[in-house]
Ligand SMILES: [Fe+2]
């Protein structure tokens with residue numbers, strides 16, 4: 001942290017493509033858009049409600065760290081990470097209008113969460129611990145993505161809602177290492193990683209639980225035995241999410257951990273390709289993404305083009 005940061009970002013060694021979600025989300029989508037599974041529908045509805053404030057928090061945190069980051073590739077990764085996260089917020093806000101049309105009430109909960117958690121944490125928690133908290137939530141986002149995609153949990157879901165979540169999960173896998181790499185560059189100590197995880201993981205799962213139960217209560221399903229059997233199926237018998245979650249969290253706390261130790265990039269690539277090609281071109285590069293996709297023009301060609 002003794003040298004000055006550069007103001008420009010040279011081309012990255014590896015690249016992240018910012019894309020926008022352009023699938024038509026239908027207002028008449030059924031409430032239980034994963035047919036026969038109100039529990040997973042409610043879990044991901046809670047996720048959708050939390051995403052925009054959550055991701056704005058990541059973006060503010062990473063932008064606050066930017067002046068201290070000197071490694072050119074890391075700076076470039078942060079820029080594209082911010083663009084991807086911003087697009088996730090836009091995509092999930094579109095899903096909010098579907099939830100409105102379905103008659104759900106969630107906006108007061110969303111405001112309460114933003115003010116009482118993200119904005120409060122931002123006021124009282126030092127930047128390096130906030131960065132560590134974001135790194136832990138990004139790990140959670142990535143392993144949720146891995147589990148939902150690898151187990152094909154959304155296979156029978158409404159196609160456009162499925163695309164929204166699978167696109168988001170795939171990009172969480174693509175950029176899963178970014179915040180962790182920034183954390184290692186700025187505050188690499190194990191204790192900081194541990195404190196961030198102890199702050200982030202309980203808050204994340206508490207908010208997800210409250211949100212999920214609120215959706216199920218509005219469905220009138222909260223006290224039904226079948227609902228709790230379905231929770232059992234998601235957490236233990238079918239999707240094994242309880243044990244898998246503990247394993248992923250435990251893995252994050254290993255001293256030698258790095259996200260790239262789990263190579264699930266092919267899984268993410270496959271999903272991005274599926275939604276970027278016919279018949280459902282539901283993902284498009286943003287203006288920044290299009291710039292990155294364009295082949296670099298050599299000095300000689302640049303001269304010829306200009307002539
Ligand atoms: Fe995201």
Ligand SMILES: [Fe+2]
Pocket residue numbers: 085138141171172175
């Ligand atoms: Fe992310």
